[in-house]
Amino acid sequence: MIVDVDGVISDASSRQPLAKARRWDEFFAGCPDDPPLEATVALVSSLVADLTVVLLTARPWHLLNDTLVWLKMHEVRWDLLILRPPNSGGSSRAYKATEVINLRHHGFDLLYALEDDPRNVEMYAESDVPCVYVYSGYYDR
Numbered sequence: 548m549i550v551d552v553d554g555v556i557s558d559a560s561s562r563q564p565l566a567k568a569r570r571w572d573e574f575f576a577g578c579p580d581d582p583p584l585e586a587t588v589a590l591v592s593s594l595v596a597d598l599t600v601v602l603l604t605a606r607p608w609h610l611l612n613d614t615l616v617w618l619k620m621h622e623v624r625w626d627l628l629i630l631r632p633p634n635s636g637g638s639s640r641a642y643k644a645t646e647v648i649n650l651r652h653h654g655f656d657l658l659y660a661l662e663d664d665p666r667n668v669e670m671y672a673e674s675d676v677p678c679v680y681v682y683s684g685y686y687d688r
């Protein structure tokens with residue numbers, strides 16, 4: 548199972564004005580202080596124990612330590628964490644589509660995904676990964 552981070556298990560709503568202004572350094576600097584989205588964290592925890600939980604986020608690689616600390620602090624269940632590698636160009640959608648291919652290549656049977664970005668929801672559908680859309684409001688116009 549694939550789970551997105553921002554807008555799915557982590558509440559980044561207070562940082563959305565920075566995202567809309569594309570002030571990415573400031574946007575990402577705030578992520579350690581985000582509260583968890585308790586309902587989704589509980590949902591992931593309630594899944595059967597032998598299901599592998601893959602956190603697939605477009606957060607950049609330099610946020611690895613901040614993300615690990617946050618996951619531990621909020622007792623999030625996870626097995627594999629994938630952040631965007633350095634010098635990764637292209638869209639979040641293209642990055643996640645590539646990671647879907649990589650996960651399958653490594654033998655993962657992708658049962659479903661939890662995602663709040665409509666573009667990624669569409670990508671999962673096109674990639675034959677059943678996806679549950681989580682409404683965050685971040686992509687409202």
Ligand SMILES: [Mg+2]
Nearest residue numbers: 551553554663
């Ligand atoms: Mg998200």
